[in-house]
Amino acid sequence: MSRLLRRLLSPAPSTTVQRDTVRLRLDDAEIDVLRVRDPRARRIKLSVDERGARLTLPLRASLQTGERFLEQHRGWLSEQLQHYRSDRMPPPLVPGEPGRLPLRGELVPLRWQEARYAKLEIDEQGACVHWPARATPTTLKRLLREFYEAQTRADVGRWLPRYLPGLPRAPTRIRLKVMSSQWGSLAPDGSMALDLALVLGKPEAFEYVLVHELCHLLQANHSPAFWHEVEQRFPAWRQQRDYFQHEGRRLKAMLRQLL
Incomplete structure (x- = not known):
């Protein structure tokens, strides 16, 4: 046959x-x-x-x-x-009950306040959720995502101008995503993607990822020349890479739990 x-x-x-x-x-x-x-x-x-x-x-x-x-x-x-032991993960947020909100390497005290419209904001006491009576779990997930996206864009907006000099161009676009394994990526068209979980971790680790992706505008690889560009702009990059190796899974798990 x-x-x-x-x-x-x-x-x-x-x-x-x-x-x-x-x-x-x-x-x-x-x-x-x-x-x-x-x-x-x-x-x-x-x-x-x-x-x-x-x-x-x-x-x-x-x-x-x-x-x-x-x-x-x-x-x-x-x-x-x-990495996923319960004592290393904050408990899920429950509407009306005090909780802790992961943000920039800390667990911010979170409280709830009755309101007509849903809103999440940071004040001198920590984080406050303005919570309508008819709000649903979907409302909370949307609120958290919008909050984290706004905080992420604020961080990028603060750091980006510092690193643009010496680059051939700025990123054409920055997209915020929930990424399964990566922390960031740079497409051939110059658009950058960043993981939303970055804003949950230490700011200096987030800043390193931004610098890493920006350096791909100079070297579209991970050659010694690429790492030289990273070293020139962010000498402490090795410590932040180690931070992600130890804490990265937990950060991504926290984001999935929240969203």
Whole structure:
């Protein structure tokens, strides 16, 4: 039978994503790992976020192979889960109850005030949510996103003029996004994207990301020449890169929890 005929007669590959859980014992606890068999997956992947651990398997990988992969990465998994411990995450915001709002590396005290229109603002006492009686959880998510976007644009507007001299041009546009893994990017047309979670972290770390992306206007790569440009403008960039390695997952998790 020819190869073409075998391919035509063979059953079509499954396109259904299959999910179940597998129990794994760590040093201090047992956890459930979400196991996903995904026909689109090309390799075994283990990931962690605020919802827990996830093991993704391509269809060709056996369940035993996936379990061996989990055992081999138990130490890494335990370390990553520490980033999402409840004592490192502020509790979810509940309308009417005092809370804490992540902003610029701090947890700002937050209070609620009855009002006709929804508004979130910073004052000398911390953060205040003006909250209508008919407001909904969707109202809160919209309010938080608008607030964080305004705070992010204020920071960029304060820093950007300092770094424009010596660049061939300014970014054509700055877009604020919720990014899964990156902190920023620069498109070939000169438009810049920044992760909204940046404003939750330390301002100097946010400023480093801005400088990093601006330097791509000079060097569209990560060559030694690129890092030289970053070093000239932001000598402490290594410390901020380390900050994201230790705190980046938690910042992104906090933003997802809020929005």
